[in-house]
Amino acid sequence: xxxxxxxxxxxxxxxxxxxxxxxxxxxxxxxxxxxxxxxxxxxxxxxxxxxxxxxxxxxxxxxxxxxxxxxxxxxxxxxxxxxxxxxxxxxxxxxxxxxxxxxxxxxxxxxxxxxxxxxxxxxxxxxxxxxxxxxxxxxxxxxxxxxxxxxxxxxxxxxxxxxxxxxxxxxxxxxxxxxxxxxxxxxxxxxxxxxxxxxxxxxxxxxxxxxxxxxxxxxxxxxxxxxxxxxxxxxxxxxxxxxxxxxxxxxxxxxxxxxxxxxxxxxxxxxxxxxxxxxxxxxxxxxxxxxxxxxxxxxxxxxxxxxxxxxxxxxxxxxxxxxxxxxxxxxxxxxxxxxxxxxxxxxxxxxxxxxxxxxxxxxxxxxxxxxxxxxxxxxxxxxxxxxxxxxxxxxxxxxxxxxxxxxxxxxxxxxxxxxxxxxxxxxxxxxxxxxxxxxxxxxxxxxxxxxxxxxxxxxxxxxxxxxxxxxxxxxxxxxxxxxxxxxxx
Numbered sequence: 010x011x012x013x014x015x016x017x018x019x020x021x022x023x024x025x026x027x028x029x030x031x032x033x034x035x036x037x038x039x040x041x042x043x044x045x046x047x048x049x050x051x052x053x054x055x056x057x058x059x060x061x062x063x064x065x066x067x068x069x070x071x072x073x074x075x076x077x078x079x080x081x082x083x084x085x086x087x088x089x090x091x092x093x094x095x096x097x098x099x100x101x102x103x104x105x106x107x108x109x110x111x112x113x114x115x116x117x118x119x120x121x122x123x124x125x126x127x128x129x130x131x132x133x134x135x136x137x138x139x140x141x142x143x144x145x146x147x148x149x150x151x152x153x154x155x156x157x158x159x160x161x162x163x164x165x166x167x168x169x170x171x172x173x174x175x176x177x178x179x180x181x182x183x184x185x186x187x188x189x190x191x192x193x194x195x196x197x198x199x200x201x202x203x204x205x206x207x208x209x210x211x212x213x214x215x216x217x218x219x220x221x222x223x224x225x226x227x228x229x230x231x232x233x234x235x236x237x238x239x240x241x242x243x244x245x246x247x248x249x250x251x252x253x254x255x256x257x258x259x260x261x262x263x264x265x266x267x268x269x270x271x272x273x274x275x276x277x278x279x280x281x282x283x284x285x286x287x288x289x290x291x292x293x294x295x296x297x298x299x300x301x302x303x304x305x306x307x308x309x310x311x312x313x314x315x316x317x318x319x320x321x322x323x324x325x326x327x328x329x330x331x332x333x334x335x336x337x338x339x340x341x342x343x344x345x346x347x348x349x350x351x352x353x354x355x356x357x358x359x360x361x362x363x364x365x366x367x368x369x370x371x372x373x374x375x376x377x378x379x380x381x382x383x384x385x386x387x388x389x390x391x392x393x394x395x396x397x398x399x400x401x402x403x404x405x406x407x408x409x410x411x412x413x414x415x416x417x418x419x420x421x422x423x424x425x426x427x428x429x430x431x432x433x434x435x436x437x438x439x440x441x442x443x444x445x446x447x448x449x450x451x452x453x454x455x456x457x458x459x460x461x462x463x464x465x466x467x468x469x470x471x472x473x474x475x476x477x478x479x480x481x482x483x484x485x486x487x488x489x490x491x492x493x494x495x496x497x498x
Contacts (some may be wrong), residue, residue, distance in 0.1 A: 025149060027155030030269040030444040036164035036263045041258070041333035043171060049161065049254030050177075051184065052261045053118050056245030057125030058132055060235070061107070065099045066135035068230030075365065076218050077144055077224060078287060086206035087214045089141055093205065096133050102131070117250050124185045133186035138195050144200055154194045157400035162187035201344040229373055233364075236376035239384055244401050247384075251391035252398070260398040263342030266323075270315050270350040285358065286365040297362070298426050305357035305428030305434060307483045312351040313440045317467050319347050321447055322460030329457060349409050359416035368423055368448060375415050384406040432480040443471050 039047045041283040069092040077085050107126055111119055134153060142151045166184040169175040175183075199439045215223070288297040323343065327336045383405060390400035421427050447467035452459040475481050476488060 010238075018308055025153045027269075027272055029160045030272055032157070032160040032164070033265055034269060036160070037262050038172075038330060038336065039332060040164045040167050041262060041265075042332040045255045045262075045335070046253075046256030047170065047177065047180075047258070048261055049169065049249060049257030050121060051166075051181070052122050052245045052257050053249050053254065054125045054181070054185075057122060058128040059242050060246070061103055061126060061129035062132040062136065063231055063234035064103055065096055065129060066231070066234070067095065067097050067099050068200045068227030068234065068304055071230035071364070072223060072227045072233075073137065074140050074144060075286065076223065078290065080214075080217060082126055083206065084205065084214050084217055087208065089137075089203070090205045090207055091211050091214065095132070096137065098381070100130055100133070107127070118254070121181070123182050127185050127197050128188045131192040133191055137186075138192075138199050141203055142195075145199075147199070147202055150198050151195045154198070157168065157338065158187050158191040158194070159184075163173050214354060216423065227367070227372055230364075233373050233376050236373065236380045239380035243380075243384055244387060244405070247387050247391060248398065250402065256398055259339055260342060260401065262336065263339045263346055263398075263402065266319075266339075266343050266390070267346035267350050267478060270312055270319075270347055272445055289362070289366045294424060294426070298424075301357050301362070301426055302428045302430050302433065303483065305355060306430075306433045306481055308354040308357065309351070309433070310368055310436060310440075310481045310484060312354040313437075313444075314468055314471060316347050316351045317440065317444045317471070318464040320344065320444070321463040321467060325457060326458035328380055336396075341399045341404045345399070349402075349406045350415060351408060352406075355428075356413045356417055359413065359420060361430075362424070362426075364422055366423075368419070371419055372416075374427075375412055378415060379408050379412040382411060391483045421468065435478070436475065436480050439474055442470060443467055443474070 011158035022379065073088060073092050080088060083378050104126070107122055107353065111122055113119070135151075139148065139151050139155070148379075162184055166175075166180040169183065170177060170180040219288050244260060248260055249451060285297065288294065324337070324340055327333050327340065329334060358370060363369060363375075386408060387401055391406050394400055396403070418430070444467060447463045450463060450466065452462050472484070475484055479485055
């Protein structure tokens with residue numbers, strides 16, 4: 010892999026994601042709180058789409074990334090073509106299934122199934138196209154379309170409904186159609202660099218890749234993807250069923266803000282996938298061991314830096330906003346889910362290592378464990394307690410902790426690798442000490458803006474310490490690059 014090129018792609022991936030998060034955060038703070046019921050409905054629609062699209066893909070996109078390195082150019086194009094056709098068949102079967110489920114009287118929000126179904130079709134092909142773009146190291150532009158288009162159209166739909174007389178149905182149609190626009194834009198870009206081979210003859214492809222092996226891996230990937238929904242997104246469907254769409258909207262605000270912390274990890278995990286796959290197929294773990302630990306340390310540094318500022322300043326920041334009365338109840342959810350995100354970042358690319366190894370089936374076991382824990386805990390919290398969405402957030406945190414510890418244990422057993430070293434432990438300890446100091450500093454003389462001083466003290470001191478000690482070398486490298494550019498000017 011061209012590391013320079015990968016670093017450039019990672020930078021663009023991260024910048025694009027943060028631009029999308031900036032749009033989403035502004036919308037979450039200033040637009041969505043005015044209609045939490047509508048936000049809950051849209052989150053239900055997105056959740057329904059997240060159930061359907063893994064079924065439509067049926068593991069084809071993950072199999073594409075796994076098997077393409079073994080193939081020549083002709084067979085790579087045939088594999089992509091076969092994946093596109095298989096999705097068409099699965100869309101047909103999903104349509105039958107949704108039509109049957111629609112007639113269940115006890116289901117809430119079933120009138121919104123059609124929007125979720127259409128979005129799922131778009132997401133299925135977007136997932137496939139992005140996997141191919143990852144193989145080509147052309148991920149930044151598709152990521153731009155994927156992250157920016159829905160982030161722009163969703164607040165626009167709210168504005169049209171709240172201020173310009175659009176009906177709810179018109180707003181939902183507007184939002185849904187934006188996914189088709191996104192799909193067309195990504196497809197147009199991808200096909201400039203990659204030309205699929207449209208054919209119905211795949212005999213030579215499955216001589217190179219045994220069909221049984223292909224379908225076994227695809228079904229594994231499908232199970233993992235569907236399990237991921239129940240593990241990570243089931244709350245978006247369960248909360249409206251047991252509480253309300255408004256409560257779902259509240260929870261979504263916390264999710265949106267917490268997910269902003271995860272953006273650096275998303276770019277790194279996506280762009281390291283080909284390197285992980287190649288290293289494991291060649292049984293060359295020397296580079297992978299180094300990257301495993303470095304990425305964990307880098308991501309924890311970024312995650313705790315951002316999360317620390319959330320803990321120190323978000324409450325005071327919310328209080329100065331015009332939507333403060335609607336945002337303050339969401340704070341406990343944000344704190345819990347933010348910790349969840351940092352925990353996930355701190356354990357590096359566990360899932361990817363297992364997924365591209367001969368032990369890939371273990372990911373399914375881990376996902377199923379997480380799904381059972383999450384669904385079970387959510388059901389208990391929502392039906393047997395009065396904790397509401399705060400209980401749902403704690404359920405997610407506990408399930409995620411078990412999930413990550415299980416993967417750490419497995420990778421250590423099978424590969425003798427841990428993403429932890431002395432510098433990582435020092436980074437963790439110093440961040441916690443500085444966070445505590447920043448929290449107890451007597452800064453009340455600054456009034457309602459004391460949170461700016463607290464966050465600045467924590468972030469500035471922590472970054473200075475990390476730079477002087479060199480515990481996170483990637484941070485030092487980036488600082489030197491920025492200084493070099495500045496000095497040139």
